Structures are given as structure tokens and as C-alpha cells.
Amino acid sequence: MAGRYAPRPTRTAVRGGHAVVPAQATPPRTRTWTPPWPVDLGLALGPLRRGPGDPTFRTAPDGSVWRASRTPAGPGTLRVAAPGGVVEAQAWGPGAEWLLDHLPDLLGARDAPEAFVPRHRLLAESLRRRPGLRLTRTGLVLESLIPSVLEQKVTTDEAYRAWRLLVRGFGEPAPGPGTGMYVMPEPRTWALIPSWEWHRAGVDAKRSSTVLRAVRVARRLEEAAAMEPDRAQQRLELIPGIGPWTSAETVQRSNGAPDAITVGDYHLPGIVGHALAGHRDADDAEMLELLAPYAGQRHRAARLILLSGHNRPRRGPRFTPGDIAAL
Incomplete structure (x- = not known):
């Protein structure tokens, strides 16, 4: 493939008659x-972002997406852009x-959206x-599992804050x-x-x-x-503290699992019930019944x-986050 793994030239400064490569300018x-x-980076990669301050994920003003990951080969930083439908990655x-080897999977190459047959107008x-909707497959488990564990039984804002503080405090600067x-x-x-x-x-x-x-x-x-x-969910659930909710949230991202429905979620059953049956108070059992025609998807x-965006109207007070750090 043209351009595959080709090093880019770097800018150099001339200092004292010698070319100096900036420390951060490794090709x-x-x-x-x-x-x-049709490529849609936001749809494909959006589920990997854990809040607006996620230190491992960034969307640049030019529309490119940056990810910092810990791969089996070590830490790496990936920048992906798709001008005119052509994916350019560094x-x-x-x-x-x-x-770079896993770039196609990351953007949904192994997904099969044609297997989905919509049976409801919505x-x-x-x-x-959204013709560009493809399910990502990162091939990395812990980077999705750990933030999913942090999201157990708390508000998303609390979980995002925990992820942000722990990664910045104990991770390493991205290459x-x-x-x-x-x-x-x-x-x-x-x-x-x-x-x-x-x-x-x-x-x-507990978390x-x-x-x-x-x-x-x-x-x-x-x-x-x-x-x-x-099988992936079964393996994850061998760990005490990891149940169907956490394993599903993980394999949706790591394995690109089109059928891994999140069970035990505070909001999802009501959202699905409201959208497909006008029942905003649906529970997991009703959600699974409504989604049964989409088995596999x-x-x-x-x-x-x-x-x-067809969410159920709010009623009653919002869930109030706790402040464990203040205890």
C-alpha cells in the first residue's frame, strides 16, 4: 500500500553550521x-473517548483524531485524518x-453493518x-476495561474525572x-x-x-x-467485580462486538423502551425483548x-454524585 510505514522528513534548524533535529521531531x-x-472518524472512534478531558484522546481543530495507547509493543501515539475519504495516519x-497494522480494524474494517436489518422507522x-457508522475494534482490552470499571455505579462525570487524574498522575507522556x-x-x-x-x-x-x-x-x-x-466476556467475568455490564462495555470496543448489549445500565433500558415502544420505564427484561429481533446486532x-437523539424526557431529580475524596 502506498505510503505504508514511510518515514516523513523532519524540519531541522541550523545552529552553528550544523543541522539540529528537534527533540520532539522524531519522524x-x-x-x-x-x-x-464513507469514513466518519467521529462515529468510529467516538466511543473510545472518556470525556472531554481524556488525556489519551484528542480531536484536533483540523478534524484529525489523536490516540495514545499502550500496545503489546509498547506505548504509541496515533494521529488519524480522513481528507476526501482517504485515511492518512501517522x-x-x-x-x-x-x-498502523491495526488501523483498518480500528476504523471498522472487520465490522459487517450490512448484517443489520432495521425493523423500526427510527x-x-x-x-x-449515518452511512459511516462502523464499530471500532481496538484489539486492546485493559484500555477499555479499566475506565469501564471506573464507571461502575457512578455518574459519568465522576468516572471521567477519576480516569483523567489517574492517567495523568501515573501514566507517561505520549510519544x-x-x-x-x-x-x-x-x-x-x-x-x-x-x-x-x-x-x-x-x-x-470496590472499584x-x-x-x-x-x-x-x-x-x-x-x-x-x-x-x-x-467467550471474551466470559473470560473477563472470571474476575470478581467484573459483571455483564462491564464486560459488554469492554468488548464493544476491544472486540468490535455488534451484539454485546449493555445490561444493568441505569439509563439504557428506558431509552430503548421509549424509542421502540413509548415505554420510558422499561427494565432490562423489556429492553432485551424489544431488541430480540436484532439478535446478533x-x-x-x-x-x-x-x-x-430520541431520548426519554427527564422527570424527577438527577442522580447526585458523591464525593468520596472529601470523606
Whole structure:
């Protein structure tokens, strides 16, 4: 493929008659790829972003998406742009080649959206308006599992804050140009975070203990990225503290699982019930019944409902976040 892994020339400054390469100007590895479908970086990669301040994810003003990941080959930074439908990617760090190798999967090359047949007008309309919707497959488990554990039983704002503080406090600066981004900590570093730092980030003992149990068997968990989604969820759920909600949220991203519907969510059953049956108080059982015609594609159906903006009207007080760090 043209441009694959070709190093880019770097700008140099002349100082004292000698060319000086800036410290941050290590040439990236590059790849150009033209997928046979309309590319929508926001739809494909949006689920990987954990809040507006996520130190591992950034959307630039030019529309490019930056990700900092810990790959099997080491930390790496990936920049992806898609001008005119042609994907142009640059990557830095020890994990650069790994990130470029997995670029098509990241953008949904192994997804099969044609398998989804909408049986409801709202789903058909949502799909029609988003021809670029593809489910990402990162091939990385812990980077989706740990923030999903942090999101258990708390508001998204609380979880995003915890992720932000822990990654910035114990991760490492992302390779490449000075982006201010961070790669999440390696498993051993997660295991050595002091209890008071979890507390300061607002993470209770139950969630921090779950993360610690997971990182002790990180290698075995990462193997789940190559499994069928059902088997991958079973492996994750062997860890005490990881249930169907957390495993589904993980494999949706790591394995690109189109049927991994999130069960046990505070909002999703009511949103699906309201959209498909006008029942805003639906529970998990009713949600699964409504999504039964989409067996094999239930996560995609739920995603299309969420993207449609057809949310149930609010009533009653919002859930009030706690402040564990203040205790």
C-alpha cells in the first residue's frame, strides 16, 4: 500500500553550521489507506473517548483524531485524518507499527453493518443519516476495561474525572510531538498506586480492588481481544467485580462486538423502551425483548437509538454524585 510505514522528513534548524533535529521531531511511521466506505472518524472512534478531558484522546481543530495507547509493543501515539475519504495516519513510539497494522480494524474494517436489518422507522432513519457508522475494534482490552470499571455505579462525570487524574498522575507522556497527551499506566504501575491516590481520584475500594485484580492477570485478559465476544466476556467475568455490564462495555470496543448489549445500565433500558415502544420505564427484561429481533446486532441497534437523539424526557431529580475524596 502506498505510503505504508514511510518515514516523513523532519524540519531541522541550523545552529552553528550544523543541522539540529528537534527533540520532539522524531519522524513518525505513516500509512495511507482508502476504505471502500464513507469514513466518519467521529462515529468510529467516538466511543473510545472518556470525556472531554481524556488525556489519551484528542480531536484536533483540523478534524484529525489523536490516540495514545499502550500496545503489546509498547506505548504509541496515533494521529488519524480522513481528507476526501482517504485515511492518512501517522504514529510515534515503540507501538507505532502495531497501531498502523491495526488501523483498518480500528476504523471498522472487520465490522459487517450490512448484517443489520432495521425493523423500526427510527432505526432505519438513524442508519440512513449515518452511512459511516462502523464499530471500532481496538484489539486492546485493559484500555477499555479499566475506565469501564471506573464507571461502575457512578455518574459519568465522576468516572471521567477519576480516569483523567489517574492517567495523568501515573501514566507517561505520549510519544511524538508535544501533544500534552498521556499513555495509561502499565499493569505494574496500576498495581502500585497507593490507596490514598485512588481515594483522591474519587474511586472507592470496590472499584479499585477490581482494577487491581484485573491488572494482576493482564496478559490473560488481553488474550480476550482475539476471542469471539461471548467467550471474551466470559473470560473477563472470571474476575470478581467484573459483571455483564462491564464486560459488554469492554468488548464493544476491544472486540468490535455488534451484539454485546449493555445490561444493568441505569439509563439504557428506558431509552430503548421509549424509542421502540413509548415505554420510558422499561427494565432490562423489556429492553432485551424489544431488541430480540436484532439478535446478533443488539449493540448496534442500541447505538443507533442513542445516536438518533430520541431520548426519554427527564422527570424527577438527577442522580447526585458523591464525593468520596472529601470523606
